[in-house]
Amino acid sequence: MTVVGGGVVGLSIAWQAATTGRSVAVVDAEPGRGSSWAAAGMLAPAGEAHFGEDPLARLNVAAAARWPAFARDLEEASDSSVGYRADGTLLVAVDHADRQAVDDLLRYQLELGLDASRLTASECRHLEPLLTPGVSGGAEFRHDHQVDNRAVVRALLDACRAAGVVFVSDRVRGIVTRRGRIERVDLEGGGFRATVAVVLAAGAWSGTIAGVPSPSVPPVRPVRGLTLRLRAEGTTGTLARTVRGAVHGRHCYLVPRNDGSLVVGATSEEKGFDLSVPVGATAVLLADARELFPALDEYALVELATGLRPGSPDNAPIVGRASPEGLVVATGHYRNGFLLAPVTADAVVALLDGAPDVEAFRPFTPERFGPERAGPTPAEAGAR
Amino acid sequence: MTVVGGGVVGLSIAWQAATTGRSVAVVDAEPGRGSSWAAAGMLAPAGEAHFGEDPLARLNVAAAARWPAFARDLEEASDSSVGYRADGTLLVAVDHADRQAVDDLLRYQLELGLDASRLTASECRHLEPLLTPGVSGGAEFRHDHQVDNRAVVRALLDACRAAGVVFVSDRVRGIVTRRGRIERVDLEGGGFRATVAVVLAAGAWSGTIAGVPSPSVPPVRPVRGLTLRLRAEGTTGTLARTVRGAVHGRHCYLVPRNDGSLVVGATSEEKGFDLSVPVGATAVLLADARELFPALDEYALVELATGLRPGSPDNAPIVGRASPEGLVVATGHYRNGFLLAPVTADAVVALLDGAPDVEAFRPFTPERFGPERAGPTPAEAGAR
Numbered sequence: 205m206t207v208v209g210g211g212v213v214g215l216s217i218a219w220q221a222a223t224t225g226r227s228v229a230v231v232d233a234e235p236g237r238g239s240s241w242a243a244a245g246m247l248a249p250a251g252e253a254h255f256g257e258d259p260l261a262r263l264n265v266a267a268a269a270r271w272p273a274f275a276r277d278l279e280e281a282s283d284s285s286v287g288y289r290a291d292g293t294l295l296v297a298v299d300h301a302d303r304q305a306v307d308d309l310l311r312y313q314l315e316l317g318l319d320a321s322r323l324t325a326s327e328c329r330h331l332e333p334l335l336t337p338g339v340s341g342g343a344e345f346r347h348d349h350q351v352d353n354r355a356v357v358r359a360l361l362d363a364c365r366a367a368g369v370v371f372v373s374d375r376v377r378g379i380v381t382r383r384g385r386i387e388r389v390d391l392e393g394g395g396f397r398a399t400v401a402v403v404l405a406a407g408a409w410s411g412t413i414a415g416v417p418s419p420s421v422p423p424v425r426p427v428r429g430l431t432l433r434l435r436a437e438g439t440t441g442t443l444a445r446t447v448r449g450a451v452h453g454r455h456c457y458l459v460p461r462n463d464g465s466l467v468v469g470a471t472s473e474e475k476g477f478d479l480s481v482p483v484g485a486t487a488v489l490l491a492d493a494r495e496l497f498p499a500l501d502e503y504a505l506v507e508l509a510t511g512l513r514p515g516s517p518d519n520a521p522i523v524g525r526a527s528p529e530g531l532v533v534a535t536g537h538y539r540n541g542f543l544l545a546p547v548t549a550d551a552v553v554a555l556l557d558g559a560p561d562v563e564a565f566r567p568f569t570p571e572r573f574g575p576e577r578a579g580p581t582p583a584e585a586g587a588r
Numbered sequence: 589m590t591v592v593g594g595g596v597v598g599l600s601i602a603w604q605a606a607t608t609g610r611s612v613a614v615v616d617a618e619p620g621r622g623s624s625w626a627a628a629g630m631l632a633p634a635g636e637a638h639f640g641e642d643p644l645a646r647l648n649v650a651a652a653a654r655w656p657a658f659a660r661d662l663e664e665a666s667d668s669s670v671g672y673r674a675d676g677t678l679l680v681a682v683d684h685a686d687r688q689a690v691d692d693l694l695r696y697q698l699e700l701g702l703d704a705s706r707l708t709a710s711e712c713r714h715l716e717p718l719l720t721p722g723v724s725g726g727a728e729f730r731h732d733h734q735v736d737n738r739a740v741v742r743a744l745l746d747a748c749r750a751a752g753v754v755f756v757s758d759r760v761r762g763i764v765t766r767r768g769r770i771e772r773v774d775l776e777g778g779g780f781r782a783t784v785a786v787v788l789a790a791g792a793w794s795g796t797i798a799g800v801p802s803p804s805v806p807p808v809r810p811v812r813g814l815t816l817r818l819r820a821e822g823t824t825g826t827l828a829r830t831v832r833g834a835v836h837g838r839h840c841y842l843v844p845r846n847d848g849s850l851v852v853g854a855t856s857e858e859k860g861f862d863l864s865v866p867v868g869a870t871a872v873l874l875a876d877a878r879e880l881f882p883a884l885d886e887y888a889l890v891e892l893a894t895g896l897r898p899g900s901p902d903n904a905p906i907v908g909r910a911s912p913e914g915l916v917v918a919t920g921h922y923r924n925g926f927l928l929a930p931v932t933a934d935a936v937v938a939l940l941d942g943a944p945d946v947e948a949f950r951p952f953t954p955e956r957f958g959p960e961r962a963g964p965t966p967a968e969a970g971a972r
Contacts, residue, residue, distance in 0.1 A: 437864060480821060484885030487878055490871035501868030505892060 205401035205556065206389055208376045208413060210235030212243075212353070212541050213534055214405035215360035216274075216549035219281070222367035224553060229370040229397060231389065236357035238407055239511025240541060242431055244459045244467045245353035246446060247271055247543045248293065248345070250313045259567040260520045261316055264540060266564055267547045268347060274546035275351065281366060282359035287352030287462055291445040296328050296335060296342035296496065302450035303340050310343040319346040332443055334499045350446055350459055353542055372397065376406070378414030379531070386530035390415075401530045403552055408477070408512040410522075410535035420526035422535050423573055426477050426512035429539070430485055431469040434503035442466065443497070451492040458497055466503060468493045472513070472539070481508045513538050517573060523548055523562075524569035525555055532556065533570045589785035589940065590773055592760045592797065594619030596627075596737070596925050597918055598789035599744035600658075600933035603665070606751035608937060613754040613781060615773065620741035622791055623895025624925060626815055628843045628851045629737035630830060631655055631927045632677065632729070634697045643951040644904045645700055648924060650948055651931045652731060658930035659735065665750060666743035671736030671846055675829040680712050680719060680726035680880065686834035687724050694727040703730040716827055718883045734830055734843055737926055756781065760790070762798030763915070770914035774799075785914045787936055792861070792896040794919035804910035806919050807957055810861050810896035813923070814869055815853040818887035825883070826850065835876040842881055850887060852877045856897070856923070865892045897922050901957060907932055907946075908953035909939055916940065917954045 205221060207214045210232030222228045232238075249264035275288040295310075297303040313320040321344055328342040329335050364371075374391040379402055381387060388398045404410050408426035436442060443460040459467040470489040473482065486508065494500045516522050516536035521544055526533050534552050537544050551562040561569070589605060591598045594616030606612045616622075633648035659672040679694075681687040697704040705728055712726040713719050748755075758775040763786055765771060772782045788794050792810035820826060827844040843851040854873040857866065870892065878884045900906050900920035905928055910917050918936050921928050935946040945953070 434867060435864070437862075437866075478821075480819070480888030481890075482821075482885070483818060483874065483887045483889050484878065486889055487871070487874035487885075490867065491875060494868065494871055501866070503867045504864030505867050505870055506865075508889060508892075 205229075205403065206231060206397055206399040207403045207405055208389070209404070209406035209410070210371070211238050211405065211407050212240040212357060212360065212545045213407070213537055213548055214403070215357070215364055216545040217403055217405060217534060217552045218369045219360055219364045219367060220549040220553050221556065222364065222369045223281075226556070227368070229372055229399070230364065231372040231374055231376050231391065231397070233373060233375050235371055236361055239429065239513050240353060240357050242429060242509035242511030243353040243542060244431055244457065244469045245287070245351040245356065245542050246293070246348065246457065246459060247350060248348040249543065250309070250316055250318055250345070250347070263547070263564055263568070264543060265316060265318070265347075267540070267544045268349065270546045270550070271349065271351070271543075278356070278359050278363055281363035284355065284359050284362065286356045286359050288349065289351075289462070290349045292344055292346040293348035293446040293448055294323075294328060294331055294342055294344055295448045295450070296339045297450045298338060298340060298495065299452055300340070301453060305450045306341065306343050313345055313347075320344060332445070332447060334441055334443065334497060335447070336496055336498055338495065348446065351542060352461055356542065376413055379528075380415055381528045384528055386528055401532070401556060403532045403534055405534045407535060408514040410514060410533070416531070417527055420531060420533070420570060422522045422533050422570060423517055424514040424522070424536050425474065427472045427474050427515040427538065428478065429469065429472050429511050429513055430481065430489060431467055431509050432486070432489065432505060433507040433509065434466040434468060434500070435506050436464045436466070436502065437504045438502045440499045440502035447496065449492065449496045451495060454488065454492055456489055456492045456496070458493060465506075474515070477512065479510050479512060481510055513541065521548065521565075521568050522570050523551055523565045524571070526570045589613075589787065590615060590781055590783040591787045591789055592773070593788070593790035593794070594755070595622050595789065595791050596624040596741060596744065596929045597791070597921055597932055598787070599741070599748055600929040601787055601789060601918060601936045602753045603744055603748045603751055604933040604937050605940065606748060606753045607665075610940070611752075613756055613783070614748065615756040615758055615760050615775065615781070617757060617759050619755055620745055623813065623897050624737060624741050626813060626893035626895030627737040627926060628815055628841065628853045629671070629735045629740065629926050630677070630732065630841065630843060631734055632732040633927065634693070634700055634702055634729070634731070647931070647948055647952070648927060649700060649702070649731075651924070651928045652733065654930045654934070655733065655735070655927075662740070662743050662747055665747035668739065668743050668746065670740045670743050672733065673735075673846070674733045676728055676730040677732035677830040677832055678707075678712060678715055678726055678728055679832045679834070680723045681834045682722055682724060682879065683836055684724070685837060689834045690725065690727055697729055697731075704728060716829070716831060718825055718827065718881060719831070720880055720882055722879065732830065735926060736845055740926065760797055763912075764799055765912045768912055770912055785916070785940060787916045787918055789918045791919060792898040794898060794917070800915070801911055804915060804917070804954060806906045806917050806954060807901055808898040808906070808920050809858065811856045811858050811899040811922065812862065813853060813856050813895050813897055814865065814873060815851055815893050815895075816870075816873065816889060817891040817893065818850040818852060818884070819890050820848045820850070820886065821888050822886045824886040827881070831880065833876065833880045835879060838872065838876055840873055840876045840880070842877060849890075858899070861896065863894050863896060865894055897925065905932065905949075905952050906954050907935055907949045908955070910954045
């Protein structure tokens with residue numbers, strides 16, 4: 205089988221498929237270096253939930269529950285740490301409207317049966333003494349965990365290689381069928397690879413592969429995310445857990461790593477296939493993060509990273525069989541690629557094994573968008 | 589002869605010395621990649637003047653006048669453009685105190701006989717329509733020009749090679765003398781280079797070379813500068829000239845390049861030999877630059893660069909002969925490395941030719957700090 209795309213989703217599928225005896229190739233020009241590399245690794249089943257996405261919230265909760273065992277297996281297979289941390293997330297508000305937004309999200313977490321509680325301003329600062337005195341209150345979401353996204357990617361690459369996965373450093377140009385079945389994938393470099401099963405896990409580029417019949421083209425769009433990597437300089441303390449802030453109507457997050465570094469990130473923008481680092485968004489993110497956490501000034505900026513997450517029309521993943529026979533789609537994971545990768549890998553392996561469907565993903569099949577849809581324009585696809 | 593340090597000053601000296609028939613070697617682990625690479629290339633004879641530095645201002649004015657011919661010769665020798673632009677600099681103020689600061693600097697420019705004039709807010713915006721309506725007024729400094737610092741560095745490297753300069757990719761550990769004369773320089777890589785003349789042009793590290801007798805050790809300290817490189821995205825216009833802003837008591841500058849890109853930079857910090865990118869200074873710089881020039885949000889952040897400029901106790905350069913015989917010091921150029929490089933090269937070549945001294949640099953010899961001084965501590969030096 206051939207996995208198109210070596211992000212966290214494609215690599216998780218490749219690893220799980222290879223350990224159950226399949227011969228697996230991953231085609232990616234730079235495995236692990238797309239939006240999975242730019243991510244922060246938050247595992248937030250409802251922390252980023254949009255209201256009205258209940259089946260998705262249930263999937264997310266199941267996905268979070270799957271992580272501890274997945275992390276354990278991956279650490280064993282790769283002989284490395286993936287930085288899984290279960291210390292929860294502190295959501296803090298600055299102004300009155302921010303407090304309202306935090307309360308709304310808290311109510312939603314409680315409705316989903318998650319372990320969360322409302323906190324006063326002084327309770328927030330008791331948990332995280334370096335937060336600004338300007339915090340007006342917050343909530344603790346004990347189900348929102350984190351992994352070190354880059355450690356996960358490295359571990360998946362190692363685990364895949366150990367399980368015999370072949371890496372093809374190229375891009376898939378198209379899928380070629382013969383009598384309604386997949387025969388091979390053609391590569392941009394000019395070669396091809398004979399294969400009867402293809403998993404389409406190319407993230408934001410999943411809609412740009414030629415030879416996929418129109419109803420099977422996943423309707424994904426690129427959604428740009430921005431993260432900054434910071435290194436502690438000097439002796440100031442860090443945060444004990446992930447802090448998400450609602451700051452004058454905007455959102456940002458600060459994720460502390462085990463090595464004392466910090467990943468700071470912001471909400472998304474939709475600007476097509478544009479991986480540049482936007483000046484305005486960077487300035488606003490830095491200003492908001494400093495307002496929440498003044499000790500940020502003791503850090504050094506090490507890296508600015510952008511990634512293009514695959515958003516679907518309903519912001520839920522697109523996972524399931526599609527035509528031609530042998531094609532399985534696994535994309536549209538939007539902001540939850542890391543959270544959903546383990547359950548997606550389980551589902552795809554079950555489908556490859558012949559399961560008629562996978563219950564948790566029944567609301568998220570490719571067919572739900574109907575046969576009449578348009579993929580990305582050729583101009584967008586060409587911007588790859 | 590051996591030039592220690594391949595920044596803009598060392599390279600200019602090496603080129604000029606080689607074209608007058610000398611056999612020249614430049615020792616630098618990464619020629620051109622230090623603070624000369626991080627610089628913005630402003631040639632501002634009085635734009636950054638500190639009051640009470642009159643002999644320095646006169647030197648700066650002479651240095652600015654030397655640039656057009658130097659640029660022409662360098663472009664001819666390297667067959668490349670160095671981006672010399674004589675379109676002047678617009679200094680703008682935001683609040684009342686900023687306006688006062690701009691007026692003070694204007695008066696100083698006029699006292700020096702420079703071509704400058706006071707502008708109303710609307711005159712500022714007439715010159716640069718994309719400036720914020722929040723500008724309270726400003727001044728035009730027609731003597732403040734610019735070069736593309738990286739184009740200059742590349743051109744100097746090419747011109748040096750064409751003139752036969754040898755590049756030694758290493759660092760000088762120390763100067764070894766014999767009977768009061770220079771015999772060789774020892775390299776960190778373990779080798780050495782026999783030489784009777786040494787030009788010490790190692791910027792902020794000029795005080796860390798072993799074997800220089802204590803009174804000759806230039807008393808330089810590292811002063812960190814920060815520049816951001818931006819690329820225009822989309823169709824927004826750019827600036828027609830360099831804009832320097834006084835923004836609520838802080839200073840920043842925006843330098844437009846011929847290719848539509850922009851270099852944005854800020855005032856200095858003294859933090860020892862620390863080249864990391866400070867989060868706080870970056871955030872403040874971005875916020876100030878956006879306040880002056882809201883169209884900045886249409887740009888992409890391409891690079892954040894820091895450099896360590898060599899500051900001397902009086903912030904003036906240190907250029908002249910020193911003991912042992914054969915040693916010439918050329919450092920301490922602080923913020924004006926690009927502005928002063930051509931006249932410094934002329935002066936050093938004259939000294940090497942046996943001139944008793946060079947009038948323009950008479951106030952700036954190494955001896956002016958007296959025999960009783962301390963160099964950097966070993967701990968600072970070790971941070972290299």
